[in-house]
Amino acid sequence: MKIPKNYNHKETEDKIYAKWEKERLFKPETSIEKGKASHDSPYFSMVLPPPNVTGILHMGHALGITIEDILARFHRMKGYKTLWIPGTDHAAIATQSKVESILQKEEGKNRHQLGKKKFLEKVNSFASESHDTIVKQVRKMGASVDWEREAYTLDEKRNRAVKTAFKRLHDMGLIYKGMRIVNWDPRGQTTVSDDEVNYEEAKGKLYTFYYDKDFPIPIATTRPETKLGDTAVAVNPGDKRYKEYIGKEYKVNFAGESLSIKIVGDEEIDPEFGTGAVGVTPAHSFTDWEIAERHGVSIKQIINEKGEISIQDSEFNGKEISKAREEIVEKLKEKDLLVKEEFITQNIAKAERTDGTIEPLPKMQWFINVNKKFVFPHSSLPFIKKGEKITLKKLMELSVKEGCISLVPKKFEKTYFHWINNLRDWCISRQIWFGHHIPAYYCKKEGRKIHQNDAKNNFYISIEAPEKCPFCGECEMVQDSDTLDTWFSSGLWTFSTLGWPEESKELMNYHPTTVLETGHDILFFWVARMILMTTSLIGEIPFRYVYLHGIVRDERGRKMSKSIGNIMDPIEVSDIYGTDALRMSLVIGSAPGNDVKISEDKIKAQKHFANKIWNATRFVVSVMPEEKKELDKIIAGETILLDNEKKHQEDLKKHIKEVTRHMENFRIYLAAEKLYQYFWHNFADIIIEESKESIYKGREEERMSALQNLYLHLTKQLKLLHPFMPYVTEEIWSMIPRSKESENYIMIEDWPKN
RNA sequence: GGGCGGUUAGCUCAGUUGGCUAGAGCAUCUCGCUUACAUCGAGAAGGCCGUAGGUUCGAGUCCUACACCGCCCACCA
Numbered sequence: 052m053k054i055p056k057n058y059n060h061k062e063t064e065d066k067i068y069a070k071w072e073k074e075r076l077f078k079p080e081t082s083i084e085k086g087k088a089s090h091d092s093p094y095f096s097m098v099l100p101p102p103n104v105t106g107i108l109h110m111g112h113a114l115g116i117t118i119e120d121i122l123a124r125f126h127r128m129k130g131y132k133t134l135w136i137p138g139t140d141h142a143a144i145a146t147q148s149k150v151e152s153i154l155q156k157e158e159g160k161n162r163h164q165l166g167k168k169k170f171l172e173k174v175n176s177f178a179s180e181s182h183d184t185i186v187k188q189v190r191k192m193g194a195s196v197d198w199e200r201e202a203y204t205l206d207e208k209r210n211r212a213v214k215t216a217f218k219r220l221h222d223m224g225l226i227y228k229g230m231r232i233v234n235w236d237p238r239g240q241t242t243v244s245d246d247e248v249n250y251e252e253a254k255g256k257l258y259t260f261y262y263d264k265d266f267p268i269p270i271a272t273t274r275p276e277t278k279l280g281d282t283a284v285a286v287n288p289g290d291k292r293y294k295e296y297i298g299k300e301y302k303v304n305f306a307g308e309s310l311s312i313k314i315v316g317d318e319e320i321d322p323e324f325g326t327g328a329v330g331v332t333p334a335h336s337f338t339d340w341e342i343a344e345r346h347g348v349s350i351k352q353i354i355n356e357k358g359e360i361s362i363q364d365s366e367f368n369g370k371e372i373s374k375a376r377e378e379i380v381e382k383l384k385e386k387d388l389l390v391k392e393e394f395i396t397q398n399i400a401k402a403e404r405t406d407g408t409i410e411p412l413p414k415m416q417w418f419i420n421v422n423k424k425f426v427f428p429h430s431s432l433p434f435i436k437k438g439e440k441i442t443l444k445k446l447m448e449l450s451v452k453e454g455c456i457s458l459v460p461k462k463f464e465k466t467y468f469h470w471i472n473n474l475r476d477w478c479i480s481r482q483i484w485f486g487h488h489i490p491a492y493y494c495k496k497e498g499r500k501i502h503q504n505d506a507k508n509n510f511y512i513s514i515e516a517p518e519k520c521p522f523c524g525e526c527e528m529v530q531d532s533d534t535l536d537t538w539f540s541s542g543l544w545t546f547s548t549l550g551w552p553e554e555s556k557e558l559m560n561y562h563p564t565t566v567l568e569t570g571h572d573i574l575f576f577w578v579a580r581m582i583l584m585t586t587s588l589i590g591e592i593p594f595r596y597v598y599l600h601g602i603v604r605d606e607r608g609r610k611m612s613k614s615i616g617n618i619m620d621p622i623e624v625s626d627i628y629g630t631d632a633l634r635m636s637l638v639i640g641s642a643p644g645n646d647v648k649i650s651e652d653k654i655k656a657q658k659h660f661a662n663k664i665w666n667a668t669r670f671v672v673s674v675m676p677e678e679k680k681e682l683d684k685i686i687a688g689e690t691i692l693l694d695n696e697k698k699h700q701e702d703l704k705k706h707i708k709e710v711t712r713h714m715e716n717f718r719i720y721l722a723a724e725k726l727y728q729y730f731w732h733n734f735a736d737i738i739i740e741e742s743k744e745s746i747y748k749g750r751e752e753e754r755m756s757a758l759q760n761l762y763l764h765l766t767k768q769l770k771l772l773h774p775f776m777p778y779v780t781e782e783i784w785s786m787i788p789r790s791k792e793s794e795n796y797i798m799i800e801d802w803p804k805n
Numbered sequence: 806g807g808g809c810g811g812u813u814a815g816c817u818c819a820g821u822u823g824g825c826u827a828g829a830g831c832a833u834c835u836c837g838c839u840u841a842c843a844u845c846g847a848g849a850a851g852g853c854c855g856u857a858g859g860u861u862c863g864a865g866u867c868c869u870a871c872a873c874c875g876c877c878c879a880c881c882a
Contacts, residue, residue, distance in 0.1 A: 320881095
């Protein structure tokens with residue numbers, strides 16, 4: 052057979068992927084049919100972390116997919132029933148705000164001007180376009196995912212899972228509706244969770260002032276306008292300066308508004324900071340809310356959802372915050388109440404997706420209670436029995452602490468525990484339109500006797516829309532207009548993709564999943580939520596191992612970003628250098644948890660490696676004996692090896708062992724480097740070069756021994772390399788002489804044992 | 806403020822349970838188009854493994870302190 056001089060990935064990749072798919076090699080059922088695995092074989096299962104349908108894949112996705120595919124292909128070759136489920140994430144707020152900004156740019160409209168129905172149509176068509184792109188890209192990366200099981204976090208099956216989960220968690224007493232202070236994003240017009248808030252450093256002013264001239268204690272603040280909502284002043288109970296005032300109540304006139312201020316003593320107050328006294332604004336500050344709760348101070352909301360002052364009959368009513376601030380400072384100056392103005396740097400809370408400045412507001416929202424003990428309904432967990440009581444926090448903690456789930460690398464376990472310790476109730480409701488609707492229904496009539504479900508709050512939780520109102524028996528109920536945090540649905544991902552809430556075979560066969568591979572930046576967002584959801588709902592862990600990869604950076608260690616202009620598009624790169632080259636360069640030097648730097652040079656080097664493999668094969672094929680009997684003997688591995696070749700085979704055995712050990716311990720980066728080293732500098736540089744002597748000038752036994760050695764080395768190494776460089780190895784596999792028993796595809800060959 | 810991590814060749818990084826005469830890729834230099842590959846080969850140069858102590862027969866690897874860099878969390882009125 053004549054083999055071209057250089058490896059051409061462009062002619063290879065799409066063709067091979069299509070063949071794999073056509074032969075259904077990505078399905079565990081096929082492994083069983085072909086006798087590679089049996090029904091009793093151990094399984095290896097993963098979910099693809101569903102990419103957001105907000106655009107296209109980036110290098111981070113490429114890295115994740117590569118690692119996952121390596122794990123999947125490795126286990127498939129080792130004879131595991133291997134299932135890897137693909138899918139996409141509707142990503143609620145991220146997608147909605149993306150479409151909103153497009154709408155604003157293209158049509159100059161906001162979502163309200165367009166209307167809910169039309170807007171959602173737009174979002175859905177955007178999502179579906181984005182989905183198609185993503186799916187194409189996942190294929191291009193060579194991912195051996197089972198496309199027939201593809202899922203979407205917002206499709207019908209997942210919607211059923213979400214509603215069921217919501218209802219069950221509510222029945223368990225873990226979901227509640229309550230008035231609480233939340234992170235309000237005035238730009239996105241929605242609440243966001245604590246994890247979706249980022250802090251930005253900014254210059255600000257710290258004002259020290261008195262409410263009015265009769266008030267004895269000076270207060271410091273960076274936000275004078277919020278002081279309109281003050282209902283108390285808190286001081287440290289040990290602070291001698293203010294001790295005498297604790298317990299007293301003052302009527303003050305602050306900037307023309309009358310306030311009633313109670314002085315309370317609270318240990319949390321640092322006497323050293325500012326004036327040692329805090330103006331307590333319970334409605335617009337998390338810590339103040341807590342102080343107010345401790346001391347029974349009243350709550351007064353003075354800022355509305357638009358980010359305006361909202362006080363009836365006040366001159367400030369309807370004014371923007373910044374405007375109100377100026378005017379108040381002006382008034383304080385006039386009355387000579389402003390003691391000090393100093394510049395300070397402070398942290399401004401920003402909404403991750405919209406960059407809107409977070410305004411803490413008290414709002415009626417849905418929460419998941421992480422501190423409430425509940426009866427654990429069923430358990431396959433070793434640390435708790437069915438019927439025992441536990442909190443969600445404890446469940447999340449013990450799942451990892453007791454070793455049911457291992458994080459790779461281990462150092463993230465500390466970060467994880469630390470996060471759990473600081474965890475507050477999870478606000479799961481969002482006021483956006485795109486997402487799963489909360490399955491809560493309200494009676495339209497008022498004053499009726501309410502007797503079912505959650506009567507106190509007058510809502511009824513149901514998976515199906517109720518036909519008859521259980522409260523009044525007449526009205527058509529109104530569904531809650533809120534949607535769910537996107538992480539609520541992705542928290543169910545390992546089992547919602549396997550048919551839950553049906554008691555499916557899939558769930559029995561492939562859950563808990565074996566590995567979850569994802570970026571360490573979503574450890575809290577996603578990994579922790581999956582543990583929460585899975586343990587509480589099905590009494591099982593979602594996965595045994597969590598493999599966390601780092602961030603892909605440019606060659607100078609910078610994050611890839613549009614503003615720097617250093618973004619590398621994985622698809623472009625794989626067009627130029629080949630997917631195999633891209634995969635190798637992403638994996639080499641990428642220890643779990645560490646950031647990876649990638650450069651064009653690095654990728655080029657791996658393209659060269661693919662070519663090296665190609666040419667080494669060309670050589671081996673070209674020297675194979677023409678006589679059929681001899682060739683068959685080599686293919687069967689029956690040729691007698693001389694001492695020199697025996698030694699090479701011993702080295703190869705060691706190499707296989709080492710690579711396998713690395714793979715089993717998630718040291719994929721080391722396995723990749725070893726493979727590169729061994730192939731190039733042992734096999735090509737030494738073994739092939741040495742063999743030429745025997746092949747061209749040696750005695751018959753020497754020639755045959757050398758050829759046998761080459762053949763064994765090449766075929767075994769190709770198998771070892773296949774998970775890493777699936778395309779080039781598959782293409783080559785079809786070109787080398789093989790036995791009848793060997794598979795048509797290297798993808799389903801056995802992983803070498805020795 | 807609390808926590809976690811890093812510091813090894815010009816650059817990017819390996820170094821798995823302490824045995825290393827410390828490796829690789831890229832870049833540099835010299836020579837070579839020899840019948841697998843110039844997307845290559847042969848060779849060279851390049852490192853008090855952040856600093857200071859300690860444990861040990863032996864430390865890049867373990868311990869302590871310090872310096873610098875990075876990340877995460879909290880958020881102080």
